[in-house]
Amino acid sequence: MAYSEQNELNKYSLTGRVFKQLSDQILNGEYKPGESLVETKLAKELGVSRTPIREALRQLELEGLVVSIPNKGVFVRGISEQDIEDIYAIRFLVEGLAARWAAEKITEEELNELKETVDLMEFYISKGDMDRVFELDTKFHDLIYSASKSRPLCFVLGSLHNFVQRARVGSVKVPGRADKTLIEHRSIVQAFENRDPDAAEKALTNHVLSAKANWLKNKDKLGKGLFPD
Amino acid sequence: MAYSEQNELNKYSLTGRVFKQLSDQILNGEYKPGESLVETKLAKELGVSRTPIREALRQLELEGLVVSIPNKGVFVRGISEQDIEDIYAIRFLVEGLAARWAAEKITEEELNELKETVDLMEFYISKGDMDRVFELDTKFHDLIYSASKSRPLCFVLGSLHNFVQRARVGSVKVPGRADKTLIEHRSIVQAFENRDPDAAEKALTNHVLSAKANWLKNKDKLGKGLFPD
DNA sequence: ACCTTCATAATTGTATACAGCTTTTCTTTG
C-alpha cells in the first residue's frame, strides 16, 4: 500500500467512478482506438457535469489510455504489435529489477499475501473463472512491485501498468497458459522464500519471456492484439 | 516530436503556464517536500481561477512531483537518497535499451540535432551558463528517447523524467562534471553515427554510471540531494 | 488539566455559465 499509493483516486468520488467506467470501456474495446471522447457527450451519458469527466480524462491520459490534444479533444490511444513487443522488452528489464529488490526486502506478510494470491489463482483456474484469474495475475505482479520498496520503481511500473494491462487482457484464456503461469508464479514465490535475488530475477524474467512467447504464438488468434501476464 | 507528444500541454494555455511555474518552484525548492499546495491560495497568487490550478496539479501528480490525497489536498513529494539510487539503477537499464534502439533507428536529421545539441552545450559550458547547459543536457536525453521510436519506452522515460530532473537539478555545476558529461555525450553520438547498438548501449550506461559516481561523491555538498545527468 | 463535542472556518469536489478556438456548413462569387 505504502508504495502503490500514487494513484489514490477516490473510488467513491464521481471522478473516480467515471475514471473506472471509462477505463473499463477502453480496455474492453467499447471505445475504439482513435475514437474521440467528447466531454459534453460523456457528461450526459454518465449523468454528471463536465468537471469530473475532465478530471477522469486527465487520469486516463496519465495512464496512457488516451491522448489529449489541446483545443481539439482527447482520443483513445491505440496499441500496436510493435508496442507490445517493446513493452515485453522493458518489462524484462524492469520487472527483473523489481524481483531482485523484492527478494531482498519482502516481508513475511507480503510473502504470505503473495502465496495466498497464487493459491486463489489455482482455485479459480480450476473453476474456469478467467476474469478472476486475470485479476489475481495483476495483483500478483503489483504485490511484487510493492515488495521492492522502491518508489521510483513502483512509479515506472505503475505508469506502464495500463499499457501492459491493455495488452494483457483476455489472453490468460489461451488454453494451457493459465496453468503454465501458475507454475511460473510458484517458482517466483519459491525464490522469494529463499530470499534469493538472482533466482527471483531469473524466475521473473523467465516468466516474462514465456508470456511473450505465448503472445507471439497466439497473437493472430487473439482479437485485437491482446495477451497474457 | 512524433513520439514525445504525450505531454502536449499547451504552453500558452493557463493550465500549461501554471504547470510550468509550479513545476519550477518545486524543482527550485521554493515549495518544500511535504508542504501542501492549496488551490485557492495558488489561484490568488497566480491570478487565475481554481480550474487551471487543479488541472496543473493533476499534471504535477502525473509527473510525480506531488501527491494528491482525496478531500485533503496535494502535497509536494520529497525525494530521498535511496530514491535517487533507485532512479540510477532504473535508468541504467532503460536508457541502455533506449540507446540500443536509437542506434538502430535514428535518422540523419535526429543525428544532426543531437550533434548540434552537444555543440551548443560545449559553447555554453565555455560561457559558464550552467542553466543552459542543464537544459541542453535534458534535451540530449530526450532526443535519444525520441530516436528510439518506441512509444512505450518514451512513456516510461517520460514518466520518470521529472523524477530524474529533480534529482539532477543544479549539479552539472559540480566543477569539472560538465566537461566530462560533454565527452561522454560525444562518445554516445559517435556510436550513433556508426549505427552500433552495442557501443551505444555501453556508452550510455557508462554515462549513467559516471553520473551516479559524480552524485555519490558530491551528494553531501549538493544542497538537498541534487545531482547531474 | 484533559478529553469530548459541537459549531465555525477552510478546503476540496461538483455544477454551471461564459469565452475562445475549431470545424462544419452554407452562402457568395468567379
Place this chain on the structure above:
DNA sequence: CAAAGAAAAGCTGTATACAATTATGAAGGT
C-alpha cells in the same frame, strides 16, 4: 459548378457559484 469566405454550431478552456468534506477551535463535562 467549384472555390473561397463568412456565418453558425460544437467543443474545449476558464471563471465562478454552490455542495460536501475535513480541519480548527472554543465551550463544557469528567
